Amino acid sequence: MLVTHTDCRIISPEGIMTRERLERDVTIFSRMLALRGIPEEGRVILKAANSYYFVVCLFSLCNIAVSVTVVDEQTVLDEIAQIYDEAGACCILTDCDPGLSDASVILIQDLIQEEAVHPHWVGEPEIHGIDFNKWCERSDALILYSSGTTGKPKGIVKAGSAFMDNIRHSIHAMNYLPSDHMLPVVPFSHFYGISLIFSWWLTSCSLIICNPKNLWSVIASITKDRATVVDANPSAFYTLLRMLNRKPEQLEMVKESPVRMWCVGGSPLTQDLEEKFNNIFGQPLLNGYGLSELGNVTLGTLECPQGCGKPLPGVDLKILDAAGEQQADGIVGEVWIRSAGCMEGYLNRPDLTQSVLQDGWFKTGDLGYLDDEMLYVIGRSGKTVNRMGYMVSPVYIEDRIGSLGYRSCVITLEDEAKGTLLVAFIESEFSQALSVLRKEMNRVLPSYMFPDLLLPLAHFPLNRNGKVDRLEMEHIALEKAASRKV
Incomplete structure (x- = not known):
């Protein structure tokens, strides 16, 4: 798959880069990475912030057909060391030295500086376009690491051909046009950004x-x-x-x-x-x-x-209940995907x-339902909790509060009397809105699902994925519950 386009630009803080400029930079970076001894069968960790040179590095690694392990730029030192060892990486390509003494590190800034003098020591490169063919043949072309918000980070191994086919189907479905100006407000290091x-x-x-x-x-x-x-x-x-x-x-x-x-x-x-x-x-x-x-x-x-x-x-979908029975349209269950x-x-x-x-x-762990072939997802299934003899789903409570026009995050804490204490955070800068919400919640929630604590927060804390940081919310909930008992 030799990619040769006629009109594509990158508009970035580094300037406006044409397709020809990108192909030239990828050609030079590919050569410099090969000269550093990165083997074709090797595996390289890419860790960098969104930038023009993130794209150059990503495409260069694909161009020399190595396995690319992408990690979030905010990944902490211990996690990087773990991923480096687990992936069997030959080096880390990054915009910020992680400080791992036992790892081979290539700084993107060093490549940029070398590129500036490149013609003087090796001559102008011959541009042949960016070739992803060999990369797509790899069964481990792309390895994505989860954020670790639900436990130990996991390396997700993707075959190049399956990944690219999925992208082509997505382009066709969304009807992207050559005249479009795409603006991703997401980290390039996550699947959403890479796609x-x-x-x-x-x-x-x-x-x-x-x-x-x-x-x-x-x-x-x-x-x-x-x-x-x-x-x-x-x-x-x-x-x-x-x-x-x-x-x-x-x-x-x-x-x-x-x-x-x-x-x-x-x-x-x-x-x-x-x-x-x-x-x-x-x-x-x-x-x-x-x-x-x-x-x-x-x-x-x-x-x-x-x-x-x-x-x-x-893609095939089915919705299953806890017993593994397929659910009819409109009935919430766990989403399974083939x-x-x-x-x-x-x-x-x-x-x-x-x-x-x-x-x-694939068992997604997400709750949702189908309606006329459309998928509706309401959130993670998580664990239902026992509260006053009833099984309660925090996700369901969040969905019901959302139907009233409020963003919420429901945290569950152990409680001797009720079995479970429900703490509902409402994203609002106005605490007086809670009195209105309390009355409205009586219409959509049974009494055993009514939160014990309803707390306003001007802004929900976010993790590095841009999602609500439920661990931080749990810490806040514990503090609020403890102060309530004093």
């Missing part, structure tokens, strides 16, 4: 690179760089709406921008965010569902924006692989 990088390249459109942590710069990019497709997680959209509501002039500029698709993924889209966004912009948030283990599964589109959309080609884009397995963890894969079906 958008390859979607941009295969579509041959323009890619806008910004700092996803600086949402004011994102707003500027939407208007200044004429974004047409914006992707972000729900937390980013919540924050963007709050920021824009305080700046009417910027809000009007964004509303008048050429964005034709606002896309959301990474965690469940709540009803209140969906409604707030639609009321302000008059456009839907196109929700998608996917996992690093499976790739993109369903995608909401302009033609079919309901729920998380319909399954991509090669996909051509499924992972090869968890790195060095055959036991864990077998625990989630049964006869080709």
Whole structure:
């Protein structure tokens, strides 16, 4: 698969880079990496922030057909050491030296400096385009590490051909156009970000690179760089709406921008965010569902924006109850998926692989339901808890509160009297809103599901994935519960 496009640009803080400039940089970086002795059968860890040179490094590693292990830029030292050893990596390619004495480290800045003098010591390279053919033949072409929010980080091994086929199906479903300006407000080191990088390249459109942590710069990019497709997680959209509501002039500029698709993924889209966004912009948030283990599964589109959309080609869905019985349309259960884009397995963890894969079906651990072939996902199934003799699902409570227009996070704590204490955090800057919510909750929740504590938080803490940091919320809940007993 020799990729030769005619029109594709990267708009970034480093400048506007053409396809020809990218291909030249990838050719030079590929040669410099090969000269450093990286073997074709090797495995390289890529750890860097969103930037033009992240794309150069990613494509260079693919171009020399090594196995690419991508980790989040905020991964701590102990985790990096563990991943380096577990993956059997030959080096770490990074924009910040992790300080591992036993690891071979290549700094991206060193390659950039060497590139500046490259023609003087080796001559101008002959550009042949970027060739992903050999990389796609690898069964371990891409290894993605989970954030570790649900336990020990896991290496998810992806075959190159399955990964690329999933990207092609996604491009066709979303109807990306060569005239699009794609703006990913997500980390490039996660599947969501990597999938958008390859979607941009295969579509041959323009890619806008910004700092996803600086949402004011994102707003500027939407208007200044004429974004047409914006992707972000729900937390980013919540924050963007709050920021824009305080700046009417910027809000009007964004509303008048050429964005034709606002896309959301990474965690469940709540009803209140969906409604707030639609009321302000008059456009839907196109929700998608996917996992690093499976790739993109369903995608909401302009033609079919309901729920998380319909399954991509090669994807089958079923909803099962706790007894393993298939559920009818509209009935909530656990989502199981069979996909051509499924992972090869968890790195060095055959036991864990077998625990989630049964006869080709992947057990997602997410709750959802089907309706007219559309998938609706409401959140992680987690564990139901016993409360006053009833089995209670925190996810269900969050979903019911969401139907009232409030974003919530329900934490469960052990309690001698009730079995379980329910602490519901509401994202709101106004504590007086809780008195209204308490009355409304009586309409949607039975008494045994009513939270013991209803607490306002101006902003939910986020983990490095941009999702709600439930561990931090649990610590806060423990403190609040302890002070209540004093």
